[in-house]
Amino acid sequence: MGVLNVTPDSFSDGGKFADLQRAVERALEIEAEGADILDIGGESTRPGSQTVSVEEESARIFPVLERLEGKLQIPISVDTTKLAVARGAIQRGAEIINDISGLRFEAGLADLAAETGAGLVLMHSRGTPETMQQLPPVEDIITEVIGGLRWSVELAVKRGVENSKLILDPGIGFGKSPQQNLQLINGLDRLAAEFDLPILLGTSRKSFIKRTLDRILTATKRDDERERLAGTAASTVIGILRGARIVRVHDVVEMAAAVRLTEAISQSN
Numbered sequence: 627m628g629v630l631n632v633t634p635d636s637f638s639d640g641g642k643f644a645d646l647q648r649a650v651e652r653a654l655e656i657e658a659e660g661a662d663i664l665d666i667g668g669e670s671t672r673p674g675s676q677t678v679s680v681e682e683e684s685a686r687i688f689p690v691l692e693r694l695e696g697k698l699q700i701p702i703s704v705d706t707t708k709l710a711v712a713r714g715a716i717q718r719g720a721e722i723i724n725d726i727s728g729l730r731f732e733a734g735l736a737d738l739a740a741e742t743g744a745g746l747v748l749m750h751s752r753g754t755p756e757t758m759q760q761l762p763p764v765e766d767i768i769t770e771v772i773g774g775l776r777w778s779v780e781l782a783v784k785r786g787v788e789n790s791k792l793i794l795d796p797g798i799g800f801g802k803s804p805q806q807n808l809q810l811i812n813g814l815d816r817l818a819a820e821f822d823l824p825i826l827l828g829t830s831r832k833s834f835i836k837r838t839l840d841r842i843l844t845a846t847k848r849d850d851e852r853e854r855l856a857g858t859a860a861s862t863v864i865g866i867l868r869g870a871r872i873v874r875v876h877d878v879v880e881m882a883a884a885v886r887l888t889e890a891i892s893q894s895n
Contacts, residue, residue: 627703627874628661629830632686633670644686650693657700660882663722664698665874666690666715667705671726671755671800680710687711691718703747707731709738716742722793726751726800728778733785740786747793747826748778752801759801767806768813771796772820779821793872795826804834811865818869828874829861830881859884867892 631642632649643649656664668686669678687704694702695718703722704715709732712723716738722745725735729748739746750771753761764770775794782792796810796817811829818825829835835857836850855877862873862881866888875881 627663627665627826627872628656628659628878629874629876630656630664630666630690631670632666632668632690646689646693649690650697653690653694654697656878657698659878660886661700661878663701663703663872665703665705665722665724666720667724668711669706671705676756677754680708683708683711684714688714688718691715691720695719701745703745707735709734712738716744721745722747724795725749726755726795726797728774728797729781730778733781736782736785736787739782739791740788743791745791745793746782746787747795748775748782749795749826750774750778750797750800755800761801763803763806767802767809768816771810772817775817775821779823789823793824793826794821795828795874798827798829799832799834802834804837807832807834808838811861812868814865814868814870824871825869826872826874827862827865827870829865830858830873830875830877831855832858835861855880863888 630649630653632644634644643652653664666687668683683706701721702719703724704712704720705724706712707725707727712735723735723739724747726749728750729736779792794817798807798810802810814825831854835854839853839857858877859880862884865873866885873881873885
């Protein structure tokens with residue numbers, strides 16, 4: 627799943643693709659680079675970010691979707707927690723709703739998925755993007771994530787979403803400490819076994835990579851961008867080996883290569 631943020635303030639690439647033409651070009655590049663899904667987001671969910679209006683988020687996303695009509699072979703996912711934005715995106719060709727709140731903010735997203743047959747990504751998060759990193763860590767993060775995702779799945783199914791349309795995301799970085807993020811990646815097999823649903827993993831360029839490496843490395847000359855790229859690759863490979871079936875990434879060429887080689891090695895006889 628290749629990431630396209632059409633925002634001015636996303637943590638990794640804010641402002642880079644806010645221009646409509648550049649966003650459309652990047653979407654086409656993402657497909658050409660080997661992505662299987664395009665994920666478009668119009669609101670930053672970085673730690674400390676504040677929500678934007680439906681009108682603003684729609685104004686960022688909808689023109690891109692309209693310009694992409696008929697130009698992509700891969701499905702489009704819309705990264706939003708707002709019902710009106712998700713509905714408008716589906717009307718413009720999106721096929722998946724990627725909800726970072728796991729229906730906590732807008733349960734009606736499940737109704738929309740049931741009505742339209744759209745896929746629905748349910749992510750575990752704590753608090754809101756504005757407050758999530760200020761919350762005290764829970765004692766057992768895997769149990770916490772399993773419980774939260776179970777609540778989301780049960781609500782989605784109750785509202786008519788078919789199991790075959792559900793994807794689960796443990797929410798790396800969303801209200802978890804760096805150590806808990808490591809535990810979650812290493813424990814993805816427990817989530818996969820608990821739910822028997824596809825697991826999506828999003829570690830791309832996240833701060834736990836730098837914080838972990840800062841703790842264990844002593845080199846004085848460091849390249850943060852290359853370090854996070856290597857850390858993303860390592861966490862992506864471990865995640866796949868632990869059961870992830872979709873990985874959400876910014877660096878599509880590099881991560882597509884890591885994924886394909888991991889699959890080739892793990893499936894060889």
